Each structure stands twice: as structure tokens, then as C-alpha cells.
Amino acid sequence: MHSLGAGLVIGAVYATMPALGAVLGLAIVSHKGPAGYAAARRLRRRGASVLLLLAPAAAVCIAAVPVGLIDPPTSDAFHAVVFGAATGLFLHVAIDFLPRCGWGSELSRAARVRPDSQSGPTARRVGNVRHHAVWSTLAGSMLVVGAWALL
Structure with a gap:
């Protein structure tokens, strides 16, 4: 669809x-x-x-x-x-x-965390994956803006 x-x-x-x-x-x-x-x-x-x-x-x-x-x-x-x-x-x-971005989701599996563990090193790993996603999005956006400017 x-x-x-x-x-x-x-x-x-x-x-x-x-x-x-x-x-x-x-x-x-x-x-x-x-x-x-x-x-x-x-x-x-x-x-x-x-x-x-x-x-x-x-x-x-x-x-x-x-x-x-x-x-x-x-x-x-x-x-x-x-x-x-x-x-x-x-x-x-x-x-x-x-x-799908919450605990027990693909994000949690990518960070290799258990859904029942939402604090300590586990939370930091999930936070790191989220930060990586945000920075990747921003970097990708900047690349698109740069490519658009070249057009």
C-alpha cells in the first residue's frame, strides 16, 4: 500500500x-x-x-x-x-x-538489550543506538541538502 x-x-x-x-x-x-x-x-x-x-x-x-x-x-x-x-x-x-522504537523493539534488539532491563548500561546502549540514529539522519539530511544545492 x-x-x-x-x-x-x-x-x-x-x-x-x-x-x-x-x-x-x-x-x-x-x-x-x-x-x-x-x-x-x-x-x-x-x-x-x-x-x-x-x-x-x-x-x-x-x-x-x-x-x-x-x-x-x-x-x-x-x-x-x-x-x-x-x-x-x-x-x-x-x-x-x-x-516500533520502544523497549522490546528492533531498536532494543539492535542494542542487544533485554526488554525487562530499562536502566544502567542497558539504557545507555539503547540511548547510544538512538543517538546514532539521530546523527545518521542529520548527516544524511546534510548530504541531501548538499546534493540539492549542486542541482
């Missing part, structure tokens, strides 16, 4: 504002590159085929291409709807992910 929704938004943004093509492409690569790498790494660890990742990628394309080929209205109201849908989709995915 996320991939189909993303495809609709990508196609609509490209169709309404083709001048943003390079920036849109940079945004897609900046998001999908690390996400695809992380997903492929997880699948590999579990012994599953990374070809499973082709289905969501195909869903993005299946939704984006037809929408991108139409001649949509160029009104500000339509642009607002497109960006509103994009924002809503982004927030939905982010809010859906947030509960």
Missing part, C-alpha cells in the same frame, strides 16, 4: 511540476537507497531472497508512470492536494513506525 501511494504521489508531483524532476529523483534515491539496502540486508540475514524487494519497487512504478503521463490541472489547489497527500502518506508511515 505504501509503495502504491508513493507511486501515485511521485507521478502526480512529476506530472504537475516536471521541472522538479531532478530534485524528485534525488529525493527518491536518498530515501529508497538506504531503505533498500537495509531491507536487503535483513532478508539476506534471514536467508531469504532479495528479489522479494522487486514487488514494492514495481508497485511504485505501476502507480507512478500512468499518473505521470496524464496532463493534470496546474492550479494551486491541485498542487495543494498533491502535496497534502504526500505529507499525509509520509506522516502515516512515520507514525506507524514510531511504536
Whole structure:
């Protein structure tokens, strides 16, 4: 569902504002590159085929291409709807992910902690993983801003 929704938004943004093509492409690569790498790494660890990742990628394309080929209205109201849908989709995915960052989640497993141990060295390890996530996000954001400035 996320991939189909993303495809609709990508196609609509490209169709309404083709001048943003390079920036849109940079945004897609900046998001999908690390996400695809992380997903492929997880699948590999579990012994599953990374070809499973082709289905969501195909869903993005299946939704984006037809929408991108139409001649949509160029009104500000339509642009607002497109960006509103994009924002809503982004927030939905982010809010859906947030509960997975608590104790007993992937974050706790990455820090190698037990869910019943929320203080001392355990809490520091979880805190370190969270700090690493924040700094990685900031560094990635700065790279994207730098790449955008070069465009």
C-alpha cells in the first residue's frame, strides 16, 4: 500500500511540476537507497531472497508512470492536494513506525538489550543506538541538502 501511494504521489508531483524532476529523483534515491539496502540486508540475514524487494519497487512504478503521463490541472489547489497527500502518506508511515522504537523493539534488539532491563548500561546502549540514529539522519539530511544545492 505504501509503495502504491508513493507511486501515485511521485507521478502526480512529476506530472504537475516536471521541472522538479531532478530534485524528485534525488529525493527518491536518498530515501529508497538506504531503505533498500537495509531491507536487503535483513532478508539476506534471514536467508531469504532479495528479489522479494522487486514487488514494492514495481508497485511504485505501476502507480507512478500512468499518473505521470496524464496532463493534470496546474492550479494551486491541485498542487495543494498533491502535496497534502504526500505529507499525509509520509506522516502515516512515520507514525506507524514510531511504536516500533520502544523497549522490546528492533531498536532494543539492535542494542542487544533485554526488554525487562530499562536502566544502567542497558539504557545507555539503547540511548547510544538512538543517538546514532539521530546523527545518521542529520548527516544524511546534510548530504541531501548538499546534493540539492549542486542541482
